[in-house]
Amino acid sequence: xxxxxxxxxxxxxxxxxxxxxxxxxxxxxxxxxxxxxxxxxxxxxxxxxxxxxxxxxxxxxxxxxxxxxxxxxxxxxxxxxxxxxxxxxxxxxxxxxxxxxxxxxxxxxxxxxxxxxxxxxxxxxxxxxxxxxxxxxxxxxxxxxxxxxxxxxxxxxxxxxxxxxxxxxxxxxxxxxxxxxxxxxxxxxxxxxxxxxxxxxxxxxxxxxxxxxxxxxxxxxxxxxxxxxxxxxxxxxxxxxxxxxxxxxxxxxxxxxxxxxxxxxxxxxxxxxxxxxxxxxxxxxxxxxxxxxxxxxxxxxxxxxxxxxxxxxxxxxxxxxxxxxxxxxxxxxxxxxxxxxxxxxxxxxxxxxxxxxxxxxxxxxxxxxxxxxxxxxxxxxxxxxxxxxxxxxxxxxxxxxxxxxxxxxxxxxxxxxxxxxxxxxxxxxxxxxxxxxxxxxxxxxxxxxxxxxxxxxxxxxxxxxxxxxxxxxxxxxxxxxxxxxxxxxxxxxxxxxxxxxxxxxxxxxxxxxxxxxxxxxxxxxxxxxxxxxxxxxxxxxxxxxxxxxxxxxxxxxxxxxxxxxxxxxxxxxxxxxxxxxxxxxxxxxxxxxxxxxxxxxxxxxxxxxxxxxxxxxxxxxxxxxxxxxxxxxxxxxxxxxxxxxxxxxxxxxxxxxxxxxxxxxxxxxxxxxxxxxxxxxxxxxxxxxxxxxxxxxxxxxxxxxxxxxxxxxxxxxxxxxxxxxxxxxxxxxxxxxxxxxxxxxxxxxxxxxxxxxxxxxxxxxxxxxxxxxxxxxxxxxxxxxxxxxxxxxxxxxxxxxxxxxxxx
Amino acid sequence: xxxxxxxxxxxxxxxxxxxxxxxxxxxxxxxxxxxxxxxxxxxxxxxxxxxxxxxxxxxxxxxxxxxxxxxxxxxxxxxxxxxxxxxxxxxxxxxxxxxxxxxxxxxxxxxxxxxxxxxxxxxxxxxxxxxxxxxxxxxxxxxxxxxxxxxxxxxxxxxxxxx
Ligand code: FES
Ligand code: FES
Numbered sequence: 001x002x003x004x005x006x007x008x009x010x011x012x013x014x015x016x017x018x019x020x021x022x023x024x025x026x027x028x029x030x031x032x033x034x035x036x037x038x039x040x041x042x043x044x045x046x047x048x049x050x051x052x053x054x055x056x057x058x059x060x061x062x063x064x065x066x067x068x069x070x071x072x073x074x075x076x077x078x079x080x081x082x083x084x085x086x087x088x089x090x091x092x093x094x095x096x097x098x099x100x101x102x103x104x105x106x107x108x109x110x111x112x113x114x115x116x117x118x119x120x121x122x123x124x125x126x127x128x129x130x131x132x133x134x135x136x137x138x139x140x141x142x143x144x145x146x147x148x149x150x151x152x153x154x155x156x157x158x159x160x161x162x163x164x165x166x167x168x169x170x171x172x173x174x175x176x177x178x179x180x181x182x183x184x185x186x187x188x189x190x191x192x193x194x195x196x197x198x199x200x201x202x203x204x205x206x207x208x209x210x211x212x213x214x215x216x217x218x219x220x221x222x223x224x225x226x227x228x229x230x231x232x233x234x235x236x237x238x239x240x241x242x243x244x245x246x247x248x249x250x251x252x253x254x255x256x257x258x259x260x261x262x263x264x265x266x267x268x269x270x271x272x273x274x275x276x277x278x279x280x281x282x283x284x285x286x287x288x289x290x291x292x293x294x295x296x297x298x299x300x301x302x303x304x305x306x307x308x309x310x311x312x313x314x315x316x317x318x319x320x321x322x323x324x325x326x327x328x329x330x331x332x333x334x335x336x337x338x339x340x341x342x343x344x345x346x347x348x349x350x351x352x353x354x355x356x357x358x359x360x361x362x363x364x365x366x367x368x369x370x371x372x373x374x375x376x377x378x379x380x381x382x383x384x385x386x387x388x389x390x391x392x393x394x395x396x397x398x399x400x401x402x403x404x405x406x407x408x409x410x411x412x413x414x415x416x417x418x419x420x421x422x423x424x425x426x427x428x429x430x431x432x433x434x435x436x437x438x439x440x441x442x443x444x445x446x447x448x449x450x451x452x453x454x455x456x457x458x459x460x461x462x463x464x465x466x467x468x469x470x471x472x473x474x475x476x477x478x479x480x481x482x483x484x485x486x487x488x489x490x491x492x493x494x495x496x497x498x499x500x501x502x503x504x505x506x507x508x509x510x511x512x513x514x515x516x517x518x519x520x521x522x523x524x525x526x527x528x529x530x531x532x533x534x535x536x537x538x539x540x541x542x543x544x545x546x547x548x549x550x551x552x553x554x555x556x557x558x559x560x561x562x563x564x565x566x567x568x569x570x571x572x573x574x575x576x577x578x579x580x581x582x583x584x585x586x587x588x589x590x591x592x593x594x595x596x597x598x599x600x601x602x603x604x605x606x607x608x609x610x611x612x613x614x615x616x617x618x619x620x621x622x623x624x625x626x627x628x629x630x631x632x633x634x635x636x637x638x639x640x641x642x643x644x645x646x647x648x649x650x651x652x653x654x655x656x657x658x659x660x661x662x663x664x665x666x667x668x669x670x671x672x673x674x675x676x677x678x679x680x681x682x683x684x685x686x687x688x689x690x691x692x693x694x695x696x697x698x699x700x701x702x703x704x705x706x707x708x709x710x711x712x713x714x715x716x717x718x719x720x721x722x723x724x725x726x727x728x729x730x731x732x733x734x735x736x737x738x739x740x741x742x743x744x745x746x747x748x749x750x751x752x753x754x755x756x757x758x759x760x761x762x763x764x765x766x767x768x769x770x771x772x773x774x775x776x777x778x779x780x781x782x783x784x785x786x787x788x789x790x791x792x793x794x795x796x797x798x799x800x801x802x803x804x805x806x807x808x
Numbered sequence: 809x810x811x812x813x814x815x816x817x818x819x820x821x822x823x824x825x826x827x828x829x830x831x832x833x834x835x836x837x838x839x840x841x842x843x844x845x846x847x848x849x850x851x852x853x854x855x856x857x858x859x860x861x862x863x864x865x866x867x868x869x870x871x872x873x874x875x876x877x878x879x880x881x882x883x884x885x886x887x888x889x890x891x892x893x894x895x896x897x898x899x900x901x902x903x904x905x906x907x908x909x910x911x912x913x914x915x916x917x918x919x920x921x922x923x924x925x926x927x928x929x930x931x932x933x934x935x936x937x938x939x940x941x942x943x944x945x946x947x948x949x950x951x952x953x954x955x956x957x958x959x960x961x962x963x964x965x966x967x968x969x970x971x
Contacts, residue, residue, distance in 0.1 A: 023902060030910030031898035031917060033845020033885030040844040123835075124809075124828065214849045214857055214911045214945045265847065265911030266945045298850040526909030526946045694905045697948030725854035725943070732940040733949040 011607050016546065017539030018753065021690035024531045025546075026524075035263045038218045041233055043291040046220070047076055048123045049284050050294065051277070052116040052133045053304070054108035057144070057375040057718020058157070059137040061104050064116055069132040074125035076288055078133060079117040079280060081105040091160075092249060092279055095272075095497060096349060097168025098178070098340035099160075100378060102276040108137070109157060109338035110377045111718050112303030117280040119292060142718040146312065146335040146372040149176040157338065157373045168340075169349040169371075178340050178371035183354035183431045189366035192327035196318030200406040204398045205787040206391050208310035208335065208376070208712045210302055211383040212728065213525070215265025217305055218295035221281040225289050229256050234278060236261045236553075237271040238563025240521060241497055243555045245274050250282060261553035267525035268702070269381035270306045272343040272565045299723045306343075307376070307712050308383030310335040311353075311391045317399045323407050325418045328362050328430075330395060332369040334380070340371060342380035343565070344387045345495040345502060351387025352486045354431040358396035359440050359484045359656060360418040365430035375718045384702050384763040386487040386567055393483040397768035401480075401775060402784055411776075412453060415482055416444055426749070433486060435654045436748050436756075439682070443744050444482060447658035447680045450742060453478075456662060464780045473668050476675075479661035479773025483765035487757045488571025488653040497562060503648040504573035505559035506580040508537065510641040512630040514623030515547035518580075521561010522573040523553040527759055528691045529569060533577050535687055536753060540581025541588075542608030542622040559644060567655075567757035570687065571748075576647035578752035583643035587629075591641075592620040594634045653748045653756035657681040659765045663773040667804050670796030672708070672774070674737040679765070682744045684756035696741050696762045703766025705731050707774075709791040729791070778802060816877045818843065819887030827874040834858045834869035836877070837884060845885035845914040849943070856942030859915035860884045866922045868941070885914035888921060897921055897959045906955030908946035916942050920956045928964045932957060 016022045029035055066078040081103040084090040091099045104115040116133055120126040141155045148154060156162065156175045165172055169179035193199055219234030230252055236242045239259040247254040264271065277294040284292040296305065316329040334350065336342065344351045350369035357365050382388065400418075404411035419440040420427050427435040460476040467475060492501030505521040518537055522529060530550040538545040552558055561573060585605065592610035593600035596618055603610040611619040620628075628634070629641040662676040679696055686692055709729035713721040722728040747754025767788075774790045775783055781802045786794065799805055811826040818841060825840050832851075837843045837860065846869055849857035853871040860869045861883040889895040894902065897917050907913040916939070923930065923938040930938065935956050936949070944952060 024905065026910065027902040027907060028894070030907055030913050031894055031901050032889070032891070033843075033914040035845075035910045035913075037844075037847065037911065039848065040838075042839075042842070124831070212945065214855060214909070214943065215847065216849075264909065265849075266909040268945070298852065298855075526911075528908070690905050694908060694947060694951055697950045698908060698946045699948075701948035702945070724852050725850045726852065730855075730943050730945065732943060733936040733953060734940040736936075736949045738950055739948065 008607060015538040015542065015544050015608060017535050018685065018687055020535060020688065022531055022535055022545060022688055024528050026528060026530050037215055037263050037265050038220060038233055038235055039295050041220045041262065043220065043222060046291040046293055047119050047121060047284070047288060048126045049117055049119050049281050049292050050126045050130060051114045052118065052130050052135065053300070054104065054111060054113040054115050056108060056137055056139055057111045057142045058109060058140040060107045060140060061115065062136040062138055065134040066116065068134065069118060069129040072125065072129050072132060074121040075129045076119045076121070077284065079103065079283065084283065087283065089249060089279055089283060092274065094339055094341040096340040096342040096344060097346065100339035100341055102279045110375050111720055112300065112377060114276040117284065119284045119288065142375045144374055144376060144714045144716060144718055146333050146374055149372050149374050150174050157375065176373045178336055178373060179349050181350045181369045182367065184366040185364055186366045188364045189327050189329050192364050193316050193318045193329050196326055197321045198319045198406055199316055200399065200403040201316045202399065202402045202785050204313045204315060204395050204785065206309045206311045206313065206394050207788050208307050209383065209706050209710050210307050210712050210728065211268035211270035211381065212302065212730065213266030213268050213270050216296035216298060216301040217271055217275060217277065218293070219278050219281050220291055220293045221285040222291035223285040223289065229258065230282065231258045231260065232282065233260045233262055235264050235271045237267045237523060237525065237565050239523060239553055239555050240560045241500060241563060242274060244500065245498065246282065249279065259555045261523045264523065264525040267565065268384045269308060269343070269565055272381055273306055273341055275305050298725060302712065302723050302728055303720045304377050305379065306381040307337065307379040308381050309391060313391065313395045315395060315399045317403050319403055319407065323409050323414050323417050325360055325362050328357055328365040330356055330367045334369050334371045335374050335376065336371050336380050337374055337376040337378045339378040341378035343382065345489055345497060347494055348387060351382065351389070353388040353392050355389055355433060355484065355486045356392035356395050357429050357431060358393060359420060359482045361420045361424065362430055367431065376714060382565060384699055385760045386485060386489065389485055390764045390767060393764045394768050397481050397483065397772060398785065401772055405779060405784060411480055412448060415480065416441060419444065434651055435484065436651055436750055437746050438484070438654060438656055439744065439746050440482060440656060443656065443658045443680050443682055446742065446744065447660055447678060451660045451662065451676060451678050473666060475665050475667060475777040477663045477665060477773035477777030479663060479769040479771065479776055481659040481765050481769035481772060483768065484654055484656045485567070485761050485764050486652045486654055487567035487760065488649055489568055490652055491650060492648045500562060501648065502562045503646050504561040504568070504576050505644065505646045506573060506576040507559045507644040508580045508584055508642065510584060510626045512627050514543055514626045516543055517549045517551060518577065519551045519558040520573045520577065521559055522564040522569040525564065527564070527569065527695070532687045532691060533574065536574055536577045537581050540578055541584050567760045570755050570757040571653045571751060572647060572649055574755055575649060575752050576645045579647055580643045580645035583645060584641060587637070587641060588622060588625045590637055591625045591628055591634055595620050595628055650750050653684065653751060655681065655683045655756040655758060655761050657761050657765045659769040661769040661773040663777065665774065665777045665795060667799040670792035672795065677737055677739045678742065679739055679762060680742040680744065681758060681761050682746050683758035683761065684745065684747045684751065685754035686743065686745060687755055692758050693741050695759045697739055699760060699762025700739055700766045701731055701736050703763045704736065704770055705729055707767045707770035707788055707790060709789045711789050812875060814874055814878050816879065817881045819883060829873065829875045831874040832870055833872040833874050833877050836874040837869060843884050843886050847911055847914065849911065854943065856919060857912055857915045859919045859942060861918060861922055866919050885918050888917065896962050900955040900959035900962070904951050904955040904958055906947065906952045912942060912944040916944065916952060924960055924963060928960065930960055
C-alpha cells in the first residue's frame with residue numbers, strides 16, 4: 001500500500017493534511033474586518049467599567065471619596081475594596097499561590113494599581129468620573145531594586161504577610177522574600193566549580209519587558225438574573241481555567257458560568273492571568289444586573305497587566321582547558337513585583353528555568369531562584385515562551401560566549417564540543433529533564449554552512465583591523481545561538497495550574513455526510529488552530545481538512561482543557577486531536593468490516609478509506625462509513641461516529657534550533673543594521689510549513705524588540721517610564737529585517753504525530769542571537785557582558801566605556 | 809456634554825449622527841455605526857490598528873475627532889470590497905499569510921490600499937517605509953510586505969512585465 005500511485009497522491013493531496021501549507025480558514029473573516037474581538041461585543045444596556053489607578057508606587061490609601069463622581073449623570077456605581085470585602089473579593093488568589101489585591105486594600109504597591117472601579121453608561125462619562133474620584137494617599141518609601149528589597153532594613157512591602165515565615169513555595173527568609181526554589185546538586189556543582197581548570201563568572205540580566213499584544217486585555221461580564229447564568233467573554237488564553245477560578249471566587253456553580261474567548265488579538269502570555277478587571281466586571285454585572293464591559297487602554301496594559309522576565313542571573317560555568325564544560329551554577333534574583341502572579345505550573349515557581357543547561361551535555365548543575373517583592377507591577381508571565389525558558393536560554397547562551405572569551409576559543413566550536421550528541425537521546429539532564437529527541441550537530445553544521453561562517457569570521461577580523469587603522473567606524477557582530485526549548489506542559493503527574501492537571505482535550509463529531517466538527521480545550525490567538533488542527537485530523541480520519549470545522553474557546557461546548565500558552569497547543573491538544581481521530585478510525589474499521597463482510601483484521605487503512613487487504617478495489621471511504629454509522633443497524637456497534645480524547649502527555653517536547661545573526665554596528669551612533677538572520681528550527685513533524693514560517697518571523701521580531709530596545713523601565717520612585725508605545729519599543733516594518741528560515745525534522749518519539757510545537761522557539765532562540773551579535777562585535781575590544789536592551793544609547797555607551805570614542 | 813450634528817459619508821453611505829465634540833472618530837465608527845473592522849491598539853496614534861481613509865488620505869481614527877470628520881468621505885476596511893468577497897489586497901494577504909491574529913489586519917490593508925494608490929509600483933523599501941505607521945505584533949512584517957508587493961504586481965502587471 002506504499003506506492004504513491006497518481007490516485008493515492010491525489011487523494012492524499014485532497015485532504016490537505018499534515019505537511020500541507022494549507023491557507024488559513026480564519027483569514028476570510030479577518031481580512032474583511034469581520035473578526036469578533038471582545039471590544040466588538042455590544043449588548044443592550046451594556047455599561048462600561050474602568051479603574052481609578054494609583055499614581056504612586058507605594059503609598060497608604062487614607063481615604064477615597066466617591067461623592068463627586070457619583071453625582072455625575074450617567075455614573076452608576078463606584079466600587080472600592082470596602083464594597084468587595086463582604087464578598088471576600090477585595091483580594092484574589094494568583095496562579096502562583098500568592099494573593100493579589102483586586103482593589104487597593106489600605107495601600108497601593110505599584111504605579112497603576114487598581115484603586116476603585118467606576119461603572120458608567122459610556123466610556124466618556126467613565127473617564128470623566130475617574131477624574132472626580134478623590135483619593136488621599138500618604139507616600140511610602142519605594143523599592144524598585146530586588147537586591148535593595150532584601151536588605152535587612154528595607155521597608156516592608158507586603159504588610160498582609162507580616163509574620164509569615166513561609167509561603168506557597170516554602171521558607172521566606174526576609175519580609176520581602178517570596179521563595180527560594182532550587183534544582184540540581186548544589187554541593188557537587190560547587191565542588192566542580194572550585195576545582196575546575198577554568199571558570200567563567202558573569203551576572204546576566206534579562207530585563208523587565210511586556211508581551212504587549214496589539215489588542216489589550218478586556219472582558220464583557222453578563223449576569224442573567226432570570227436564568228442565574230453568568231457569561232463572561234474575554235481575552236482569555238485559558239478559558240476553562242478562568243471558569244473554574246470564577247466559580248471558586250464567586251460561589252456560582254461552574255455549570256452556571258459560561259466563559260467565551262472570542263477572537264483574540266494576540267496573547268503572548270499577556271492573557272493567561274486573572275486580572276482585577278475581570279473580577280470587578282463580574283461583580284459589577286451582578287450588582288447592576290446589566291452587562292459590563294472593561295477594556296484596558298494601552299497604558300493600563302503596559303503598567304498593570306503581566307510583565308515578563310526581570311531575572312538577575314549570576315552564573316558560573318566550569319570547563320577543562322580544552323573547553324569541555326564540567327559544571328554550571330546559577331543563582332537568580334527574580335523581581336516579581338508587588339504580588340507573585342507568575343503564570344507557572346504550581347510546582348514550578350521559577351517555571352522551567354532549570355532547563356538552563358541548554359543544548360549542552362553538562363555533568364553537574366545547580367539552580368537557585370530567589371523570588372522577591374518590589375514596588376512594581378505583578379506578572380512574570382511567559383512572554384512568547386514556555387515558562388521562564390527564554391531566561392534560561394539567554395543565560396546559557398551568554399555563559400557559553402563568556403566561557404569562549406575565557407578560553408580564547410571560537411564560540412561556535414565551543415558549542416559543538418559540548419552539544420548533547422544524537423546517540424545520547426533520550427537524554428537526562430543534570431537538572432533531571434528527559435530530552436526526548438534531538439540532532440544538534442547536524443542542525444549546527446547546516447547553519448554554519450548556510451551563512452558561510454568561516455568567511456564571515458575572516459571578514460569580521462579584517463573589519464577590526466580596518467577599524468583600528470581608522471578606516472571605518474563600523475564593526476561586525478556574529479550572534480550565535482543554539483537553543484533547546486521545553487514545551488508542551490505537561491504531564492499531569494508534575495504539572496498543574498491551581499490543581500488542574502495540564503492535559504488537553506479534543507472532541508470530534510462526524511456528520512452523516514462526511515464532514516465534521518472538532519472542539520478543543522485550547523484557544524488560538526493567531527496561531528491558526530482552526531487551520532492546523534483540522535490538518536492533523538484530516539490525516540488521521542481521512543476527511544478533507546476543508547470539511548472539518550474547529551471550534552475552541554467556549555466552555556459550554558468545548559471539552560475542558562488548559563488553554564494556549566507555553567507552546568502547548570500542538571504538543572498537548574494536537575496529540576489529543578490525533579488520539580481522538582484514532583478512536584474514530586477504530587470504530588470506523590468495525591463499521592467498514594461489517595459493510596464489506598470481512599473480519600476487521602482483514603482491513604487496512606489507506607489515506608481516506610479502509611480497504612480489504614490484497615483486494616484494493618474493495619473499500620469503504622470514511623465518508624461512506626460516516627453515513628453508514630447513522631443509517632444502518634450494525635450489531636454490537638452504537639450508532640453515530642464521535643470520539644473524545646483527554647491527552648495527558650507522557651513527557652514534554654524539546655524543540656531546538658540554530659540561529660545566526662550578522663549585525664553591523666556603528667560605534668559612534670550606536671545604531672545597528674541586521675545584515676542577515678538565519679533561523680533553523682527543528683520542531684519535529686511539521687504540520688503546516690507556511691504557518692511555521694510565519695510563527696518564526698513573528699517570534700524573531702518580538703526577540704528583536706526585546707534584545708534591541710523594548711523594556712518596562714522604572715525610575716527610582718517607581719514611575720513607569722515606558723508606559724506608551726512612544727517609549728515602549730515595537731519594531732515597525734522599517735526596522736525589521738528579512739529573515740531566512742530553514743529546518744531539520746527530528747520527530748518527538750512520544751507524541752502521536754511527532755510534533756513538538758514552534759510558536760515560541762524564535763523568541764527563545766532569537767534574543768540570545770541578537771544580543772550575542774552586539775556582544776560579539778565588541779569582543780575584540782574586551783567586552784564581556786552588557787545588559788539588554790541594546791538600544792542605540794546603550795550600544796553607544798559600550799563603545800564609549802571601551803574607549804572607542806577616545807581618538808575621534 | 810452637548811452634542812453636535814455631524815454628517816459624513818462612510819463607505820459610500822451618508823450618515824447623520826449626533827456626537828460630542830470630543831468624541832473620537834474611531835468610537836463613532838465602531839460604536840455608533842457598528843463598523844468594528846478598524847481596531848484600537850493604543851489611542852495614541854502609534855499602532856495604526858485604527859487606520860481608515862479620510863478624503864483620500866490614511867488617517868488614524870483614534871486621533872481624529874468626529875467633529876473633524878464633518879463632511880468627510882471615509883472608507884473603512886468594510887468598504888474595500890462587497891461583503892463576502894475579497895479585493896486583490898485582501899486576497900493577497902490571505903494567499904501569502906500576511907496575518908495571524910488579525911487585529912492589525914484591517915488597518916494594514918486599509919493603509920496598504922492607500923499606499924498602492926499613492927505609489928502603484930513600490931519597491932520593497934517603499935512598502936516598508938510606507939507601512940511603518942502600522943504595527944504588527946504577530947507576523948514580523950515579512951509576509952505583509954510580500955502580500956503588498958504581490959498585490960501591487962497583480963494590480964499593475966505592466967510593472968512586472970517591465971522587470
Ligand atoms: S489606536 Fe489609533 S494608532 Fe493605535
Ligand atoms: S496579525 Fe496580530 S498584530 Fe498583526
